[in-house]
Amino acid sequence: MEFDKIIPHVGGFGRCHKTLAALASLPNLLVALSFFSSVFYTLTPGHHCRPDRQLLPEILRNVSGIQLLNYSLPLPTDDDDDGDGDGQAAAWSRCRLLRYGASQLLPNGSVACTRGWHFEPSAGLQTNVVVQWNLVCKNYWKIPLEQVGYSIGWTVGFLTLGTVVDGLGRRSTFILSVVGAIILHVGISVSVDFVMFLVFRMFSGIALAGLFLSAYVARLEMCDPPHRLVIMITASICTVVGEMLLPGLAELCRNWRILQGVVTTPFLILLIYWCIPSMFPESPRWLLATRQIGKCKQILQGIAIGNGVNVEDELYTQCSVFDEMNSVFEKPAQFRSYTFCDMTTARTTWKNILILGFTTFIGNGIQHCFSKNLVGYSPKFYLKYFVIAGAEGVALFFLYFTVNKFGRRGILLFSTIFTGLSSLLLLALIQYLHKGVHLTLSILGLVSAYSVSILSIFFASEVVPTVVRGATLGLIMATGCIGKATSPIMDLHNKHGYFLHHVVFASFAVLSVLCIMLLPESKRKPLPDSIKDGENQRRPPMLLFRNKDRVPLLHSKQNGNYNPESYSKLVTATKKVLANNIPIQSQDPTRGSVIKETQETAT
Numbered sequence: 001m002e003f004d005k006i007i008p009h010v011g012g013f014g015r016c017h018k019t020l021a022a023l024a025s026l027p028n029l030l031v032a033l034s035f036f037s038s039v040f041y042t043l044t045p046g047h048h049c050r051p052d053r054q055l056l057p058e059i060l061r062n063v064s065g066i067q068l069l070n071y072s073l074p075l076p077t078d079d080d081d082d083g084d085g086d087g088q089a090a091a092w093s094r095c096r097l098l099r100y101g102a103s104q105l106l107p108n109g110s111v112a113c114t115r116g117w118h119f120e121p122s123a124g125l126q127t128n129v130v131v132q133w134n135l136v137c138k139n140y141w142k143i144p145l146e147q148v149g150y151s152i153g154w155t156v157g158f159l160t161l162g163t164v165v166d167g168l169g170r171r172s173t174f175i176l177s178v179v180g181a182i183i184l185h186v187g188i189s190v191s192v193d194f195v196m197f198l199v200f201r202m203f204s205g206i207a208l209a210g211l212f213l214s215a216y217v218a219r220l221e222m223c224d225p226p227h228r229l230v231i232m233i234t235a236s237i238c239t240v241v242g243e244m245l246l247p248g249l250a251e252l253c254r255n256w257r258i259l260q261g262v263v264t265t266p267f268l269i270l271l272i273y274w275c276i277p278s279m280f281p282e283s284p285r286w287l288l289a290t291r292q293i294g295k296c297k298q299i300l301q302g303i304a305i306g307n308g309v310n311v312e313d314e315l316y317t318q319c320s321v322f323d324e325m326n327s328v329f330e331k332p333a334q335f336r337s338y339t340f341c342d343m344t345t346a347r348t349t350w351k352n353i354l355i356l357g358f359t360t361f362i363g364n365g366i367q368h369c370f371s372k373n374l375v376g377y378s379p380k381f382y383l384k385y386f387v388i389a390g391a392e393g394v395a396l397f398f399l400y401f402t403v404n405k406f407g408r409r410g411i412l413l414f415s416t417i418f419t420g421l422s423s424l425l426l427l428a429l430i431q432y433l434h435k436g437v438h439l440t441l442s443i444l445g446l447v448s449a450y451s452v453s454i455l456s457i458f459f460a461s462e463v464v465p466t467v468v469r470g471a472t473l474g475l476i477m478a479t480g481c482i483g484k485a486t487s488p489i490m491d492l493h494n495k496h497g498y499f500l501h502h503v504v505f506a507s508f509a510v511l512s513v514l515c516i517m518l519l520p521e522s523k524r525k526p527l528p529d530s531i532k533d534g535e536n537q538r539r540p541p542m543l544l545f546r547n548k549d550r551v552p553l554l555h556s557k558q559n560g561n562y563n564p565e566s567y568s569k570l571v572t573a574t575k576k577v578l579a580n581n582i583p584i585q586s587q588d589p590t591r592g593s594v595i596k597e598t599q600e601t602a603t
Helices: 015-041 065-072 129-133 142-168 170-189 194-221 225-253 256-275 284-289 293-306 314-319 321-328 347-365 367-377 381-406 408-428 435-463 466-492 498-516 531-535 564-579 589-602
Strands: 047-049 096-100 107-112 117-119
Touching: 015 142, 015 170, 015 194, 015 225, 015 256, 015 293, 065 096, 129 142, 129 194, 142 170, 142 194, 142 466, 170 194, 170 256, 194 225, 194 284, 194 435, 194 466, 225 256, 225 381, 225 435, 284 293, 284 466, 347 367, 347 408, 347 435, 347 466, 347 498, 347 531, 367 381, 367 408, 367 435, 367 466, 367 498, 381 408, 381 435, 408 435, 408 498, 435 466, 466 498, 466 531
Parallel strands: none
Antiparallel strands: 047 117, 096 107
C-alpha cells in the first residue's frame, strides 16, 4: 500500500502538515548556530609576541610604545603565517623576538616568544579559544585538529545514528539527539583546557548529526510529491538565517563561553517536542513501511483531525482508508527493521547512493577552493563571511525556481558542469584573468558548489527506500563531512597543497558528470518505501521514441484528473441521499424531470 495515496484521504498537505513541517524546520536554525560557531571559536586574530625587556640591552630597556615594539620584534617572514583570521599583513613577526648581546645595539638573532602574545581586537569574539589557550605559532596545529575532530564527530554521527533512525524511528532518534546535544553543549561551555574542549566538541557533532538527520528525514516523509522541494528549501533557508544571525550574537556576547551558552539555551525549546508528541510525531510513512499499523493509524487520525477531515464520517465508511489498510494487513503484522545487510542485492540502490555520495563529497570539498579566493579582495572578515552565507542563499533560490521545472538530474548535471568549468578556468587562467572576472568566477563557483551539495542530498532522499532512508542518507551526508574536512587537513600541513587540493576536486567534478547521467529522475514521483521500490529507481532512456504500431481506434486515453475512488465516493453519497428521500432542488426548471426520473430509478 503506497503512502502517497493515503495523504489525500487525510486532508492532503493541509494545515496540520504545514504546521508539522514548520516545527521540523526550526531545528535547522539551532543546528546552524551551533555548527557555524566554530568559525568564531577558532578565528585567529592579529597577534605578536609580548616584548621581553630582558632580551634588550641596558640602554634600550627604558623605551616604550612603538619604539619598544620596533626594537623587540623582527620583520615578518613566511614562517609566521599561522592563520590570521583577518587576512591582514602583519607589521612584525607573530612568533619571534629579537635577541641582543650584552653590549650590542644590533640584534644577533631571534628567539621564540617568552612572555606570551598580545592579541589585537578583531571581528567577532573578543575572547575565543585561540586567545584563551594561546593556540598560535607552535600550537597553531591544534586549530585545524579541532576542525577535523568536529567533522569526524559529524561523520560518525551520520553513520551510526542513521542506522538508529531506521531502527528506533525518526522521533526517538530526534529526542535522544536533543538531550545529548544539550548535555554536550554544557560540557563545551565549562571546558577547562583544550583537550576537554576538543572531546566535547567531537561528541556534540555526533549528537547534532543525529538531530539534523532525523529532522531532515521526518520533514521529507510527511510531504506529498509537489511540496517536497518547497519544504526542503524552507528548512535550508532557516539554516542560512541562523548563519546570518551568528555574527550579531558574537558581537553582543564578545566571549566564547557566553556565546556557547546563548547557542545552547534554544535547544531547551526542543524538549517541548518530547513533552508534546503531536509537535513532532513519528513518521507514519516509516511506520507503514515497517508494518506498525496500529501506531500508523493513530498518527494519521490525528493528522486528519488537524486538517479538518472527519475520517469516521458515515459517507466515507465504505471506502475508508483505514478499512483499506486493514484489508491489506489482515493478519497481525510484526515490526520489521532493515539495515545495510538487507541491501546486499540492491544494485540499483547502491549505484544511486555511490553516485550521489560522490557528488556530495565534491560539492562540500570544493567550496573552500572558491571561498579561499575571496580573502585577497577584502581584509574584513565579515564581508567574506556574509558573501559565503549569501552564496548559499542564492543557491537555494536557484534550486527553487529550476529543480521542479527542469528536473533533479538536469539541474544537478548543470551545476556540476558549471562547478568544474569554474574551477578549471581559475586554475588555468589565474594569471591572466582580470580581478573582477576572477572574483565573479569564485562567487559563481561557490554558488554552484552549494547547489551540487544541497541537491545531491535532496535527490538521494527521494530515490532511497523509506526502510533504509536514515542509514543511506546518513552515509551520503557523511561523505559531505569528509569533503569539508579536507580543508583543515591541508592546514595541518602548514597550508601547503591547496593547489593540488583544487586540482583534484576540479578533476572529480568533471568525472562526476558522466556518473550523473546514470541517475534516475524523481521529480513529482512517490517516494520508494520498500527495497524493491528502490530497485525500480532506474535511469530513464536518453531518447524517447513513440510507439508507431499503436492502433488509434483501440487506444483510449484516460483523463489525468479522473479518480475512480472519488467517483465511487460520489456514487455512494448520492445513493444515500436518494435512499433517504431527501428533496433535491434545482435552479434550472428544465432539469426537474431528470431529477425525478433519477429518484424513481433509485427506488
